[in-house]
Amino acid sequence: MPVFGFDPRSVNYMEADGNRYFLLSLEGKAPLLVRDECPHRGGPLHLGQLDVAAEELHCPWHCQRIALRHLRRSAMPLIVRRDSAVVVLPGAGDVPVRAQRRVLLAVPPAQQRCEGN
Amino acid sequence: MKHSPVKSSPPAIDLEDYNLFRRCLIQYGESELFTDTEEWLSHDNPYRRTLRPHVFKHLDYSRPLRREDLLTYNSLSANRTLLTIYEQDFVLLPDRDFEAKQTDFKEFYSNRSIALGAVVRPWLERYLFSFLDKEISITGGWTADTLKAYFQDFADSLRRSASNKAMEAILASSNREHAARTFLIQLAGDFLLEASAMGRNILGHYGPLQSELFKIVIDEYGYGVHETKHSTLFRKVLSAGGLAQTPHAYWQFYLTSSLLVNNYYNWLGRDHTKFFRYLGAIFQAETTFIHSCARMAEMMRAVFGREVDVRYFTEHVHIDHHHSRMVFEKLIAPALATHGEGIIPEILRGFEEAALLGQLAEQDFCDQVSWSDDNQALKALHPPIHAKILSGELQPSRQQFIEPRGELSVTHVHDGDELCHINSGVMHFVTGHERHTVLNAGEGIVIRRNRLHGAIIDSEQCTYTIHSIGDHRKCLSSASTHAL
Ligand code: FES
Ligand SMILES: [Fe+2]
Ligand SMILES: [Fe+2]
Numbered sequence: 001m002p003v004f005g006f007d008p009r010s011v012n013y014m015e016a017d018g019n020r021y022f023l024l025s026l027e028g029k030a031p032l033l034v035r036d037e038c039p040h041r042g043g044p045l046h047l048g049q050l051d052v053a054a055e056e057l058h059c060p061w062h063c064q065r066i067a068l069r070h071l072r073r074s075a076m077p078l079i080v081r082r083d084s085a086v087v088v089l090p091g092a093g094d095v096p097v098r099a100q101r102r103v104l105l106a107v108p109p110a111q112q113r114c115e116g117n
Numbered sequence: 118m119k120h121s122p123v124k125s126s127p128p129a130i131d132l133e134d135y136n137l138f139r140r141c142l143i144q145y146g147e148s149e150l151f152t153d154t155e156e157w158l159s160h161d162n163p164y165r166r167t168l169r170p171h172v173f174k175h176l177d178y179s180r181p182l183r184r185e186d187l188l189t190y191n192s193l194s195a196n197r198t199l200l201t202i203y204e205q206d207f208v209l210l211p212d213r214d215f216e217a218k219q220t221d222f223k224e225f226y227s228n229r230s231i232a233l234g235a236v237v238r239p240w241l242e243r244y245l246f247s248f249l250d251k252e253i254s255i256t257g258g259w260t261a262d263t264l265k266a267y268f269q270d271f272a273d274s275l276r277r278s279a280s281n282k283a284m285e286a287i288l289a290s291s292n293r294e295h296a297a298r299t300f301l302i303q304l305a306g307d308f309l310l311e312a313s314a315m316g317r318n319i320l321g322h323y324g325p326l327q328s329e330l331f332k333i334v335i336d337e338y339g340y341g342v343h344e345t346k347h348s349t350l351f352r353k354v355l356s357a358g359g360l361a362q363t364p365h366a367y368w369q370f371y372l373t374s375s376l377l378v379n380n381y382y383n384w385l386g387r388d389h390t391k392f393f394r395y396l397g398a399i400f401q402a403e404t405t406f407i408h409s410c411a412r413m414a415e416m417m418r419a420v421f422g423r424e425v426d427v428r429y430f431t432e433h434v435h436i437d438h439h440h441s442r443m444v445f446e447k448l449i450a451p452a453l454a455t456h457g458e459g460i461i462p463e464i465l466r467g468f469e470e471a472a473l474l475g476q477l478a479e480q481d482f483c484d485q486v487s488w489s490d491d492n493q494a495l496k497a498l499h500p501p502i503h504a505k506i507l508s509g510e511l512q513p514s515r516q517q518f519i520e521p522r523g524e525l526s527v528t529h530v531h532d533g534d535e536l537c538h539i540n541s542g543v544m545h546f547v548t549g550h551e552r553h554t555v556l557n558a559g560e561g562i563v564i565r566r567n568r569l570h571g572a573i574i575d576s577e578q579c580t581y582t583i584h585s586i587g588d589h590r591k592c593l594s595s596a597s598t599h600a601l
């Protein structure tokens with residue numbers, strides 16, 4: 001399993017072994033590294049909208065609501081320090097990890113709610 | 118305020134001149150791509166589609182089609198031509214042997230053809246779609262709320278009643294497989310290019326609506342994975358039905374109404390003044406499709422076996438549930454908020470027009486299934502009517518033809534009933550893909566008005582006579598007169 005160290009101030013998105021992940025930072029809570037693919041059709045969850053009150057993330061493609069509880073439960077094992085972080089990702093130990101900084105829309109507070117269901 | 122052109126006299130080109138249109142139509146038809154063929158199917162060549170252009174000079178498109186005449190030959194011909202013009206906007210490539218088809222490719226996209234099509238297209242659109250203005254009127258004080266209530270009621274009513282006349286017709290046919298194939302052929306005209314008409318609305322700059330429509334296109338195109346693109350899934354359905362999977366292989370077997378529906382969405386997508394109408398139309402289509410796809414999947418399994426690949430249909434049962442909601446919540450509602458309630462009549466018009474055309478196409482399909490099924494009965498009507506012609510009791514106008522073996526009459530329709538009589542030789546009278554009735558010398562058949570058919574000669578030579586009998590039921594009744 002790849003153990004990957006990164007700087008959480010400059011990296012918020014990564015890809016490894018065909019999977020995509022992004023850093024979900026909720027106000028007042030420890031950050032999570034979660035799968036980016038929506039369980040419905042693989043929509044990009046980092047471009048979704050957070051509904052903090054409802055504890056949900058809304059996928060941008062078909063507005064499916066994903067419970068934060070679910071994301072928390074399936075989050076990757078992660079340690080975050082002030083200026084470095086380390087995550088253990090699934091897959092063979094030598095798979096390359098591509099780390100990036102991307103525009104994340106799934107950030108609090110939810111400015112616009114997705115009205116779909 | 119209405120815009121009127123700034124005059125530069127004399128006009129370089131008078132687009133309102135019917136004669137100009139007519140000359141352009143005839144010239145448009147002067148291409149090898151469109152002439153008659155000696156084969157029923159077009160094999161992996163999306164550029165060749167017979168339009169029977171030699172008939173163009175006899176057709177009158179000066180006055181819009183009336184609803185009663187929707188299935189006439191004029192209409193069939195206008196629809197075949199219009200779809201061809203629309204598809205010159207799309208990239209079409211054969212599956213293989215491009216080199217051998219390269220001249221056709223260049224001709225199909227030639228400036229000559231595109232320019233002529235640009236003059237012809239608006240005339241054919243006006244001819245084909247003007248009747249909708251008379252059929253549907255939208256009045257009164259519509260608001261976002263009343264629109265929502267109406268659309269919600271429509272969606273609920275579909276959930277309550279799940280009947281589908283076309284599927285019932287297939288399952289009741291004496292040749293279910295043929296009827297099912299005929300149905301798939303009608304869908305193929307549109308679904309092998311699925312979402313191309315929608316793609317016409319993707320370009321431009323129109324705010325968040327544009328991105329919302331794009332999300333639907335993402336689904337239609339299978340998230341960029343070819344295996345899941347909707348048209349790829351439809352190819353699998355065609356293969357399950359034992360049919361060829363390249364666009365327009367069955368060009369000759371499209372019913373007029375199927376072409377009309379296909380053209381309608383292209384019309385709305387191409388003419389951007391109809392953008393809001395398009396939104397209403399796709400709300401209707403996406404919502405209806407959820408339910409009809411469930412019925413189609415059942416039909417496919419019933420006819421071709423439980424194992425057939427019906428993912429195209431099951432995918433739409435699922436995703437069009439989303440699309441229906443997305444069109445309303447993410448396109449129509451925000452469009453009203455941004456552009457005002459003044460667009461409601463156009464949205465409603467699109468919704469109503471799509472529904473009406475869908476009903477017309479369903480009826481046309483059901484009628485074609487009975488027409489194919491009833492061929493033996495219509496053959497049995499030949500002797501009594503022909504006897505009346507021989508005795509002089511009926512004196513319809515007639516035309517005689519002498520044709521050699523293999524001569525193929527490209528599929529067409531007649532505007533009144535006709536009696537076909539074989540004087541000598543053998544004809545295969547064709548009513549659909551791989552379905553025909555054999556007519557030997559002395560035999561014949563009643564050809565019902567508006568019903569698609571073709572023929573091929575199966576003897577060294579065949580001489581046959583076509584009598585224009587008008588209405589075969591009147592010919593059979595004892596009260597028939599010489600008035601024919
Ligand atoms: S892909 Fe996320 S809701 Fe469909
Ligand atoms: Fe689709
Ligand atoms: Fe759809």
Ligand SMILES: [Fe+2]
Nearest residue numbers: 529531564570
């Ligand atoms: Fe005919």
